[in-house]
Amino acid sequence: MAKLSYGQFLWRNLKRRSFRNVATVLTFAVVVCSVLIASFLTEGTSNSTRAGMTRLGADLLVVPQEYASNADAIIITGKPSTFFMNTTEMTKLQAVPGVQRVAPQTFIATLSASCCALPTQLIAFNSTMDFTVTPWLDQELGRPLEKDEVILGYQIKGTDVGQPIIFYGHQFKVAGILQPTGTGVDQSVFVRDSDAIVMARESVKVAWQPIEMNPGQISAILVQLEPGADVQQVSADIAAAAPEVSVITSNHLARKIDAQLASTVGALYLTAGAVTLISLPLIATVSTLVVNERRREIGLYRMMGAKKGFVFNALLAEALILAMVGALIGLVSAAAIVIIFNNTITVSLGIPFLWPGLDAVLLQTWWVMLLTVLLGALSALYPAMMAARSDPYESIRAGQK
Amino acid sequence: MIETNEVMKTYETLSGRITALDQANISIKDGEFVLIVGRSGSGKSTLLSILGGLTRPSSGKVMLNGKDLWAMNDEDLSEVRGSELGFVFQFPGLLPTLNTLENVMLPTMFCSKVEEDPSERATILLQTVGLGDKLDSFPNQLSGGELKRAAIARSLMNNPSIILADEPTGDLDVNTEKEIMDMFCRINKLGKTVVMVTHNQDLACFASRVLSMERGIVSEEEGQKCERI
Numbered sequence: 001m002a003k004l005s006y007g008q009f010l011w012r013n014l015k016r017r018s019f020r021n022v023a024t025v026l027t028f029a030v031v032v033c034s035v036l037i038a039s040f041l042t043e044g045t046s047n048s049t050r051a052g053m054t055r056l057g058a059d060l061l062v063v064p065q066e067y068a069s070n071a072d073a074i075i076i077t078g079k080p081s082t083f084f085m086n087t088t089e090m091t092k093l094q095a096v097p098g099v100q101r102v103a104p105q106t107f108i109a110t111l112s113a114s115c116c117a118l119p120t121q122l123i124a125f126n127s128t129m130d131f132t133v134t135p136w137l138d139q140e141l142g143r144p145l146e147k148d149e150v151i152l153g154y155q156i157k158g159t160d161v162g163q164p165i166i167f168y169g170h171q172f173k174v175a176g177i178l179q180p181t182g183t184g185v186d187q188s189v190f191v192r193d194s195d196a197i198v199m200a201r202e203s204v205k206v207a208w209q210p211i212e213m214n215p216g217q218i219s220a221i222l223v224q225l226e227p228g229a230d231v232q233q234v235s236a237d238i239a240a241a242a243p244e245v246s247v248i249t250s251n252h253l254a255r256k257i258d259a260q261l262a263s264t265v266g267a268l269y270l271t272a273g274a275v276t277l278i279s280l281p282l283i284a285t286v287s288t289l290v291v292n293e294r295r296r297e298i299g300l301y302r303m304m305g306a307k308k309g310f311v312f313n314a315l316l317a318e319a320l321i322l323a324m325v326g327a328l329i330g331l332v333s334a335a336a337i338v339i340i341f342n343n344t345i346t347v348s349l350g351i352p353f354l355w356p357g358l359d360a361v362l363l364q365t366w367w368v369m370l371l372t373v374l375l376g377a378l379s380a381l382y383p384a385m386m387a388a389r390s391d392p393y394e395s396i397r398a399g400q401k
Numbered sequence: 402m403i404e405t406n407e408v409m410k411t412y413e414t415l416s417g418r419i420t421a422l423d424q425a426n427i428s429i430k431d432g433e434f435v436l437i438v439g440r441s442g443s444g445k446s447t448l449l450s451i452l453g454g455l456t457r458p459s460s461g462k463v464m465l466n467g468k469d470l471w472a473m474n475d476e477d478l479s480e481v482r483g484s485e486l487g488f489v490f491q492f493p494g495l496l497p498t499l500n501t502l503e504n505v506m507l508p509t510m511f512c513s514k515v516e517e518d519p520s521e522r523a524t525i526l527l528q529t530v531g532l533g534d535k536l537d538s539f540p541n542q543l544s545g546g547e548l549k550r551a552a553i554a555r556s557l558m559n560n561p562s563i564i565l566a567d568e569p570t571g572d573l574d575v576n577t578e579k580e581i582m583d584m585f586c587r588i589n590k591l592g593k594t595v596v597m598v599t600h601n602q603d604l605a606c607f608a609s610r611v612l613s614m615e616r617g618i619v620s621e622e623e624g625q626k627c628e629r630i
């Protein structure tokens with residue numbers, strides 16, 4: 001070592017005050033981590049709800065009144081259930097002004113499937129009336145679904161396109177797999193209603209608990225509104241026309257999800273706030289010590305011939321390194337927690353989750369990092385300003401007496 | 402060469418205005434060893450820090466090696482502090498994050514008018530002050546006397562022409578005090594100007610001239626010389 005380089009000088013300063021620096025880094029890390037997790041969750045959830053509703057392709061979902069929460073669960077988390085209402089409800093809906101099209105669906109929670117240990121949601125749709133799965137089929141397969149073919153949600157494991165899948169002893173063939181949405185759609189299997197009825201009839205022979213499914217019964221009606229129709233108004237009209245049903249809108253779902261997420265996001269922001277609050281007095285007491293120590297140090301640099309610019313740069317560089325390392329650790333742990341515990345988090349919170357695109361993640365990360373670094377810079381500038389305002393001699397004597 | 406012209410320093414405090422330095426006109430020639438003595442609070446440190454470009458006077462002029470110190474901008478003044486002046490205080494003022502060798506080398510990071518290899522020069526200086534075996538020690542591992550000697554080595558790093566020392570022996574035992582004073586004598590014999598503040602009148606015998614201060618007023622002290630050791 002012929003000369004003490006600027007880099008060595010900075011590194012020495014960081015290394016020799018390791019306790020304080022580690023504490024600073026950790027504080028930054030915890031705050032960044034909890035803020036980022038909260039924002040990842042919020043963003044991922046709304047992204048997921050959007051994707052789920054788009055996949056359903058409907059403006060409204062109409063279900064029997066007493067099964068409204070079951071329907072919510074099917075869409076939000078994919079918790080399967082079976083329920084029925086009469087097809088005559090469909091005719092009532094068609095008469096409501098603002099309704100353009102309706103399509104029936106039948107929800108069956110399977111108890112016996114080759115793919116899955118857990119019950120799976122079968123969604124039977126009507127090939128002629130459907131306007132949600134069919135456009136996807138046209139686009140991806142270029143043909144309608146044929147006899148005994150199924151489309152799988154993204155999360156259905158253990159089988160692949162072209163392979164067989166058996167429900168209640170009835171063999172189906174996988175025709176395609178949907179893109180992930182993060183919602184219950186990912187855990188559903190789409191079949192044609194004509195095939196589902198055959199399967200239901202066969203289930204009497206093979207299953208201990210056969211499916212009771214009759215041609216006159218459906219579980220839900222998907223509604224597409226006329227362009228410009230008011231969702232609120234149509235929902236109210238439907239409720240009046242068909243008192244036995246409940247109308248589910250994407251707004252309703254989003255609100256329900258928000259409510260489920262609110263306490264968690266609140267807790268995370270609280271953590272960030274608490275850590276900041278707890279560390280504030282700590283940082284403040286340490287800071288007065290540090291500021292005096294810092295001022296003395298700055299005074300000594302100035303005594304040895306350091307110009308104001310050097311002092312400024314050195315302090316800023318040091319604080320920025322600490323803030324950035326802290327923010328980086330926070331970012332990596334937030335991403336790791338969300339990625340590793342993705343399923344646990346979504347299941348235990350009962351929320352749908354779909355990673356927001358990389359650009360959205362980067363944008364949020366960018367903001368949080370920017371704030372952290374600004375904070376770090378501000379904390380560094382305080383002693384620098386204190387020192388710049390007074391004579392070097394006064395700085396050297398700071399806290400000396 | 403240091404010359405001051407009507408230098409004043411006043412502090413505004415809650416209990417009124419304090420005149421720490423009152424119209425000081427002093428002149429110190431190259432190669433002199435000047436002591437500044439006086440009671441506590443008489444303004445010695447204030448004078449020294451104004452001479453060294455560390456405290457801006459309220460009024461008056463300080464000429465140092467032909468330069469009007471307090472008419473300079475911060476960059477130039479920093480340059481003068483770094484290259485033409487060396488400081489030693491009562492407290493050693495070493496940086497706790499750097500080891501002894503690095504502490505002594507540090508001034509070269511701000512100005513490097515010395516051509517030699519900084520690490521070699523710092524090592525030689527530390528050997529000269531008797532710390533050749535403490536290069537890798539950190540300040541918290543050194544005794545008070547050792548710290549003081551390291552600070553002296555550091556003050557010489559950029560080969561300044563003037564050394565300003567404020568009570569460098571204040572908290573040392575008699576033997577160590579004498580060692581340190583000997584060191585300053587040797588530095589002075591190398592041709593450097595030494596200006597030293599002290600409480601200890603007995604040390605006057607080391608100096609070529611003694612300035613005495615009382616309530617901010619500087620006056621020349623006569624006689625009181627002893628043989629130089």
Ligand SMILES: Nc1ncnc2c1ncn2[C@@H]1O[C@H](COP(=O)(O)OP(=O)(O)OP(=O)(O)O)[C@@H](O)[C@H]1O
Pocket residue numbers: 394412413414419420421439440441442443444445446447448600
């Ligand atoms: N920053 C300041 N604000 C107000 N008054 C000050 C300040 N610095 C010094 N003084 C006052 O100026 C006077 C001279 O102080 P100075 O430190 O120069 O004395 P000194 O001779 O070095 O004393 P000592 O021998 O105790 O170090 C004192 O009365 C002191 O209280």
Ligand SMILES: [Mg+2]
Pocket residue numbers: 445446447567
């Ligand atoms: Mg003093």
